[in-house]
Amino acid sequence: MKSYREILTLNISKRMEFVNITSQVVAAVNKSGIREGLVLVNAMHITASVFINDDEPGLHQDYKNWLEQLAPFDPSPTRYAHNQTGEDNGDAHHKRQIMGREVVVALTEGKLDFGPWEQIFYGEFDGHRPKRIMIKIIGE
Numbered sequence: 570m571k572s573y574r575e576i577l578t579l580n581i582s583k584r585m586e587f588v589n590i591t592s593q594v595v596a597a598v599n600k601s602g603i604r605e606g607l608v609l610v611n612a613m614h615i616t617a618s619v620f621i622n623d624d625e626p627g628l629h630q631d632y633k634n635w636l637e638q639l640a641p642f643d644p645s646p647t648r649y650a651h652n653q654t655g656e657d658n659g660d661a662h663h664k665r666q667i668m669g670r671e672v673v674v675a676l677t678e679g680k681l682d683f684g685p686w687e688q689i690f691y692g693e694f695d696g697h698r699p700k701r702i703m704i705k706i707i708g709e
Contacts, residue, residue: 573601573706576613581696584642585664587629590619590702591688594674595681597704604679606708610689611671613701616661618668618692621683636664636694661694668692676708 575597579588594610612619622628640663646652649659672689675682691702 570606570707570709571601571603573597573603575600575704577702577704578699579691579693579702580699581693583693584661584696585633585636586693586696587632588691588693589624589688590691591681594689594704598676598679598681598706601706603676603706603708606676606706608674608676608681609671609703609705609707610674611703611705612665612691613703616658616665616693616695617700617702618665618694619671619702620668620690620692621672621674621687622690623686624688624690632668636667639667640664658695664694665692668694676706 577590577593581588590610594608598608610619640660641648642660643649644652644657651659651662674689693700
């Protein structure tokens with residue numbers, strides 16, 4: 570069995586944004602030389618997410634609206650106890666928890682085993698600084 574690891578670094582200028590990273594994951598798979606196995610993609614920060622869904626702008630806006638309703642941005646220390654530590658990103662931790670930390674995709678004959686319309690996205694909920702995404706590929 571072989572393994573391959575690659576780190577992507579993104580610096581999102583908005584507080585909340587979704588970025589399609591499928592092409593970067595495919596490039597890592599191609600570099601790895603692994604044809605059968607599993608691909609793990611995870612956000613290495615507790616205010617960011619990796620998820621699989623459709624690359625449709627209306628859906629992404631729906632997610633942003635829904636997440637903002639569930640965990641609205643509020644930098645004050647009254648809504649989120651976390652913000653009493655001097656942080657202002659209590660909402661981002663909640664949004665990450667909802668959207669998830671990572672995805673695992675099967676790799677078959679060197680290709681991501683996706684269903685129709687599936688793409689891999691990085692979700693940022695506390696932007697304005699560099700954040701890392703790990704791609705780990707294991708198999709043969």
